Amino acid sequence: MSITDRVDLELDDIQSGVLHERPSPYVGTYLLLRIDDRAAGRELVRRLIPLVDTGRPALDPVHGAWITVAFTYQGLAALGVPHESLDSFAPEFRQGMAARAAQLGDVGDSGPANWEEPLGSGDVHVAIAAISGDADRLRALVERARRADEGLAGVEMIWQQDCYQLPTGRTSFGFRDGIGQPAVEGSGLPSTNPKEEPIKAGEIILGYPDETGELPPMPAPEVLGRNGTYVVFRKLHTRVAAYRQYLRQKAASRADEALLGAKMVGRWQSGAPLALSPDQDDPGLGADPHRRNDFGYADDPRGFKCPAGAHARRANPRDALDDDGGVNVRLHRMIRRGTSYGPALPEGVLEDDGADRGIIFVFAGASLKRQFEFVKTQWLKDGIFIGAPAEKDPLVGPNDSSGAFTIPTTPIRRRLQQLPPFVVTRGGEYCFAPSLRAMRWLAQLDT
Known part of the structure; x- marks a missing residue:
């Protein structure tokens, strides 16, 4: 029996957007709605059910289009979910x-x-x-989703954000994104990192054993919680001009700029990891979906190849903490989805043009606290675990121009001082993406 066959996920009941990567290139749209009338909200859910794919996206991943539907705590309350069920959700979600x-x-x-x-x-x-991977198909699907609230006086669309893959295929900071996702046991999707076995299904999907061998807490009744997952949605504005200015000020040359950027991120812009190519970019390595993820950090404990404080190493320390008293990195793994919004700042431009650009960050997992909040607060916001308590993540951390970032070198380490904030949070929500059975249960509520 293969690793991915150890558990049978009920893929026909799980929203496909939870487990499966977005296409490349992609276009997308995020819609937020408010429910003012309980009956209208339930009818909305009923109309959305046929639009949701399960398991693997049923359509061609290059030209198809699919949606994921999630609800906030206030949304579930607006639908009339009983109080005993609402109280069974994670405290972080309720807050x-x-x-x-x-x-x-x-x-x-x-x-x-x-x-x-x-x-x-x-x-x-x-x-x-x-x-979707196709703009026309996306428009058709979004129009169907928008028509779902047609004639429902008690439902209103209150926000929309369009996104798309930038022409470079990278983030607004210029780096290849979406690397290093964990494979999920039972999903049928292979791991791109041969050094990492698929994580237990219960780390992502509720109702299955997690890495501890236990069933994680699940909302009640079972029909509501099973095959669902918590979702974090965040709009993050990126200060690309400030980032470029900072590198220009600190670097001795253009080559040094690229190196400093790679040291801060943990990868070169191509996606090639410093752990495998510490001295220069390797675009061929960065383009290879298997080789670029086939590494660990245990052989680089002092961070001479990849600094311990680099963004990618902080977000996923891999095997670097294996000997560090009781830290099980697998308990903090999560599915990350990132989509770009806004225009790219033209290459070489150092002045801010006033445009809103950035990333829509989406997390999926079984525990808001142990996964997203732990990584955000203990690894990205704090430096205690790497022996540098005062240092935050140099790229996405809440820096205030008083922090620093250490780059180990010989004979003397290099320290970047006065790091400004390069990412600003524009808002976000904690959501719950239910299963298809749960959506039908929500649509049929009679409270």
Whole structure:
């Protein structure tokens, strides 16, 4: 029996967007809706069910289009989910992202007071993500999704964000993204990292054993919780000009700029990891989906190849913590989805043009606290686990121009000082993506 056959996931009941990668290239749209009338909200759910793919996307992954539907705590309450069921959800989900902003490091410019309306307001009840490899098919699917609330006076679409893969195929900072996703046991999708076995299904999908061998806490009744997953949705504005200016100021040459950027991220812009190519970019390595993920950090404990504080190493330390008293990295693995929005800042431009650009970050997993919040607060926001308590993630951390980033070199380490914030949170929500059975249960509620 193969590793991926050890558990039978009920793929026909699991929303496909949870387990499967977006296409490349891609176009997408995020819609947020508010439910003002319980009956209308249930009818909306009933109309959305036929639009949701399960398991593997049923359509051609290059030209097809599919949606994922999720609900906030307030959304489930607006649908009339009984109080005993609402109370069975994770405390973090019930509180919502805005209430936990300070703990997450969303303060100052990133604080809820500065978030884009209606994010974090309590008015967001339903979140719909539509993704496709073809613009025409996306438009057709989004139109069908928008028509789902047609004639429903008690449902209103309150926010829309379009996204697309930039012409470079990279993020607004210029780096290849989406590398290093874990394979999920039972999904049928192979791991791109031969050094990492697929993680247990219960780490991502509720109702299955997780890495501890136990069933993670699940909302009640079982029909509501099983085959569902928690989803984190965040709009992150990227200060690309500030990032380029900082590298230009700190680097001795253009080659040094590229090296400093790679040291901060943990990969070269092509996607080639420093762990395998520490001295120069290797585009061929970066383009190979298997080779670029076939590495660990245990052979580089002091970070001479890839600094321990680099973004990619912080977000997934891999085997670097295997000998570090009781830290099981697999308990903090998660599915990450990132889509770009806004225009690219032209290559070489160092001045901000005022455009809103950035990343729509989406997380999927069985535990908001142990996965997303742990990584965000303990690994990205704090440096204790790498022996540098005052250092935050140099790229996405809540820096305030007072922090530093250490690059181990011989004979003397290099320290980048006065790191400004390069990423600003524009808002976000904690959501729950239910199974198809759960969506039918929601549509048929009679409370």
